[in-house]
Every structure is written in structure tokens, then in C-alpha cells.
Amino acid sequence: MDKADFHPPQSRFEILRDRLRQLYHGRTPTALRFQAVTTIVDLLIIAFFIAAPLLKGRPAFFWIDYSIAVLMMVEIGARLLASTNMLRLLRQPTMLLDLFILSTLLMPQWLENFGFLRILRLWSLSKKGIVWVQLRATRFSEWENVIRALGNIVTFLFVVTGFVYTFFFQQAGGLESYVEALYFTVATVTTTGFGDLTLPGIAGKLTSIVVMIVGITLFVRLAQTLFRPNKILFPCPECALQRHEPDAVYCKACGHRLKIPDEGL
Template identity: 75%
Template sequence: MSAAADPDDSSNGSSGLRDRLRQLYHGRTPAALRFQLATLIVDILIIGFFVATPMLRDRPEFLWLDYAVAIIVAAEIAARFLASSNMLRLMRQPTMLLDLFILATLLAPQWLENFGFLRILRLWSLSQRGLIWAQLRETRYRDWEDVAKALVNLATFLFVVSGFVYTFFFMSRPGLEGYVDALYFTVTTVTTTGFGDITLPGIAGKLTSIVVMIIGISLFVRLAQAVFRPHKVTFPCPQCALQRHEPDAVHCKACGHLLKIPDDDE
């Protein structure tokens, strides 16, 4: 007869899996970087599916695609839990709560159909992961970090609002036409162009337009500031921890501590 399984072996296997996932998610080895790049590509493809959801919803294969994406998202969430050193703290993070809600909309698309437009918030959730920006800082495009973050916020807002407008105002126009009308309305409202050929009816429509204009202008201003403001580098001051400084700064402008900002390699 075979010997009974040793509980310690199971425990060691689980611990080994968690250590491996930690190395892949948070490491800087070539294998870890390849894994992080692969997960980023998968996330971008999933976000593309979320954007196209209003145009695919009436197709017979939509539910199969929806459940397939749900399996991928569930596996990714489980891997992040295993890779975390503090699961309870991870559970309380807004990005994790958002990802769990997105998973719920994937598992119950018919019950939570009206909240499907919130799936695109995964783009914002993805942008909150420090690993992406840490890798960007190691490339020649590190100076564009603030611009990239502002673009992500603006794109997330545009697609979330477009999904909301399509769901609650243009659902009677199925497929591509209705979604393009929703996106067109959102862009013209955010930019305050206001051609007036597409408007939202009733008091709810007017209130939606007001909110979109106010938030949209704020995001555009944030993007303009990121593009046109003087360039600064990220270098924490050892004394006061101020993060941003001019590239040629010798002393911290907040506390006067002597800085040793490395020269640009380019």
C-alpha cells in the first residue's frame, strides 16, 4: 500500500507556489519581466473586449467569450492573492474590490447587464499597478510618465461615459451605430464642442451632460498640464522625501538638502 500523503508536503508545495508567484509578480529577473509583460498584454486584450462589449452583446458567441474572459480574470485575481504577503490588506484595496466587481459582471452578465460599462474601469485599475510605471522609468520614455497617466485617466473616462450613455440612452440603437453615437456624444460634450445633432433627452440627459462636461474639462486640463509644464525627474529627497525635482537641481527646493540626481544616460 502507498504511504499516506504528508501534510507538510502539501504545505511546502503551497508555499513554493506562493514564493514563485511573488517572484514573477514583483521580481526584476528576465523571467519575471517576461511574465509581467505577458500579463500586461493579456490585460490590454481584455480591456479591448470590454470596449467592444456593446457591439458584441447581441452575437450568439458573446456569452462564451464573456465566460472565457471571466476564467482568465478569476485566475489572475487568485494569482495576485497568492502572491500577496497580506491578503486581507490586498482585499481592502479599491483596485481589488473593483476587479472583483468586474468579475461578478462577467459571471452574471445578464443580471448585471446595466453595470457592464463599468468593466472599462479595469484600465484605471491596471494603471494603478506600480510595476508598469517602474518599467517605464527604465526606458527612454520615462519623461512621459505623467502624460501617460493623464491619457489613461482621460481614455477611461471617455469609454466609461460612452458605455453609460449607450446603456441608458442609446440601447434602442443596437450594435455599432448606437455605440458610435454614444462615443460621439461623449467626445463632443467633453470637448464642449456641442454640435447639438445628438443630445440626451429629459432632465437625466441634461444632468448627465453637465457632469460629463465638468469632469471632462478637468481631465483635459490635467493632460495639458502634464504635456506643457516644465519637465521634472522623479528622485526622492533623502531628507523630506519630495519626489519631483528639476533635472539640474542641486538642492531640494523644499528642505535644501543636497541632492545627487544622476545624469541622463541619453
């Protein structure tokens, strides 16, 4: 046999990395099922993060907290092994956010006041390409931009609710205080401003101002997404314009003739 054709056998570590790459980045039925399961697990973890303020103090809370920490460590380690460039992955905002969330899980007593930032895991999930790849394969593909905008608003609402509850309502505790924090957040974001609930002091007023400004921006973005003409995702091979009208024959940017398949409609 020619030496050029000889390839040394892969080690178990290399086999493991190849397998993880196939699962995380592949498009085989097995890989897609694996990616769907990880997405569902992420959603369950996010649900726990949202409910965490109501579960604190219960005997099972720390067991769930540390179990999720172990699960996240395994998942982060698997993503690193599946990556072709670990250092570049470690510098990505989503990975830095996941590492911070992991630290709040491992040290809940020291980083308790930053626990509300765990809900940003929902934003991290929205940056996973596989979520949108799977959505585009369904009849809801045309709602991608709307779902993205809704995801941003939901993330913002619960992050702010967690912040308001932690720094203004936590002393009272309980479900009622959390609902009041959520009620204040929604009333402020929508600029309804009933005035029956207000945050005390200068810090409370500054918080309200920031919530109103960012919240109305997100709602305007959602409104633009809902009412602008519906377009489909089909990159132009000439100029790479991403979105076109469903019945477009030519690219409106460069005039290149498009061949949009029927399944894209």
C-alpha cells in the same frame, strides 16, 4: 546540527506562494517578462470590454465572456496567493473593482446594465506599479505624467460612452449607435456642444452636466501636465521630494545636495 538552524521543508502550497511572489513582485528578467505578459493580457481584455456592446448577441460573445471570467478568477487568485496580507489586498479599491467586474462577467444577464463599468479595468491597470517601473526604464520615462493623464481621460471617455450607449442608445443598437454615443461624449467633454445629438429628459441633461464638469477638469489636468516644466523622478533622501529639474544640484525644498545619475536625464 543546531536546532536553531533547522528549517522544516516547505509544502507545495508554500513553494507556489513564494514562486508567485517572485513573479508578481520580483525584478528578475523572468519576473519582468511575466509582468509584461500580464499587462498585455490586461490590455486585450480591456479592448474586449470596449468592443463588448458591439459583440453582444453574437454566438461567440458568451464564450469569450466566460473565458475572460475564468482568466480573471485565476489572476485574482494568484494575486491573493502572492500577497503577504490577503485581507488588506481584498480591501483595496482595485481589488474590489476587479471583483465587481468579475461578477458582471459571471452574471452578464443580471448585471448587463453595469457592463460599461468593466472599462474601469483600465484605471485599475494604471495603478499597477510595475507598468510605470517598466516605463521608467525606457526613453519615454519623462512622459509618465502625460500618459497617466491620458489614461484617465481615455478611461472616462469610454466609461461615459458605455453609460450613454446603455441607457440612451442601446435600443437602436449596432455600430452606428455606439459611434453616436462616443460622438456625444467627446462633444460634451470638450464642451463643443454641436447640439445635433442631445440626451432626452432631465436624466439626459444631468448626465450632460456631470460629463462636462468632470471632462473639462481632466483636460485641464492634461494641459497642466503637458505645459509645466519637465521634471524627473528622483526622491530626495532628506525630505523625500519626488521630482526635480533634470539639472538640479540641490533640493529646492530642503537644500540637500542631490546626486542624480546621468541615466535619469
